[in-house]
């Protein structure tokens with residue numbers, strides 16, 4: 001074919017590089033059939049002269065299309081168009097409609113969501129750019145098997161200072177979030193075909209991980225002291241707990257119940273996994289020390305997360321393991337292909353080391369404390385006819401326990417339609433703990449409201465919408481209820 005037949009001139013004012021423009025032009029002509037299979041493309045030199053570009057630009061474009069399977073190159077015969085079977089064309093030769101790839105912003109009052117408007121973007125950017133300039137290799141290659149040494153060090157100091165857990169850096173394994181850490185722990189600690197005991201209500205992924213690993217799941221119901229202790233010999237070899245701040249109800253486990261769990265672990269030779277996902281957010285009194293810190297027998301594995309205190313999407317969490325388990329947990333990480341991204345690890349270590357992280361943590365704690373307190377006050381003053389709230393003075397969510405004739409699943413659905421991200425408490429429950437408001441039996445029936453995501457004006461607006469959602473649910477007849485069992 002001739003150069004003129006290609007019918008294309010590069011746009012020199014465009015931001016798109018010329019070689020990419022050539023690729024796009026040839027690709028679309030092949031797709032539309034304007035360039036037929038086996039047709040020969042203009043010689044690189046001729047096309048380059050015609051377009052007024054360097055020959056290397058045309059060669060780069062042709063080679064890119066060879067790599068994509070649109071062109072074939074043969075010594076002596078230049079570049080030809082591949083036959084249809086060699087090229088993957090979209091059905092009908094048409095391109096699929098473009099999808100919106102942007103992530104939806106969180107809904108009002110969405111639980112577990114930090115307010116990313118408070119993220120210290122400027123300080124973080126400075127820290128990342130300084131590292132790129134001064135220690136670039138460190139950002140990509142500095143991580144050992146268990147994480148970046150400086151981050152392991154920073155995490156060990158963090159849990160010592162903030163959680164009363166005397167940890168050494170060698171005990172720290174960096175993961176891509178607490179969720180992944182939970183999966184790794186189950187993989188390493190549960191025996192084949194054994195049982196894992198989980199809080200009911202609790203964090204739903206744990207159950208899914210256990211089931212995916214072929215483990216049986218035992219539900220631990222909750223009373224005022226915390227989760228019930230499994231009976232020794234019932235087959236449970238791992239329990240997963242949120243002792244500092246029960247998820248999603250919010251209470252702290254009593255000192256006596258913690259001791260009972262430690263006694264269970266000693267007698268049953270079981271393991272306790274302590275999921276301490278958000279306990280930096282205690283707004284009154286002293287922090288409750290981590291359970292792992294008082295376990296003299298080394299049967300508690302501690303899990304922490306940076307999702308709530310820093311960023312959900314940075315995907316950074318950690319395990320602090322008793323010495324005897326470090327290798328087994330490392331092997332489970334390898335077996336699962338689990339590894340946290342290297343790049344943010346060095347930056348986060350530096351950020352913590354410089355104290356910027358703690359400046360941020362203190363700031364958000366102050367702001368979240370006010371939002372948390374205001375949400376409780378507003379719910380108590382404006383929603384007491386619908387239910388009641390308990391103030392645990394901790395965490396990122398608040399539960400409104402609903403009057404028994406209000407159905408939390410229906411209400412959460414209505415609220416969602418009004419742009420609210422509130423969850424039904426019963427959706428975190430299994431079996432008889434799940435609410436059955438429509439059938440009149442006792443159970444957990446409430447709404448889980450995120451306290452931290454929105455400022456006070458947004459919170460006010462969100463609560464007005466919630467009131468509208470409740471009023472419209474009250475007026476409409478009850479429907480059949482779907483229990484999540």
Ligand SMILES: Cc1ncc(COP(=O)(O)O)c(C=O)c1O
Nearest residue numbers: 112177178179203247277305307
């Ligand atoms: C109880 C509990 N554990 C763990 C996590 C997960 O944390 P990450 O984002 O670090 O995976 C959450 C997140 O909401 C949680 O509520």
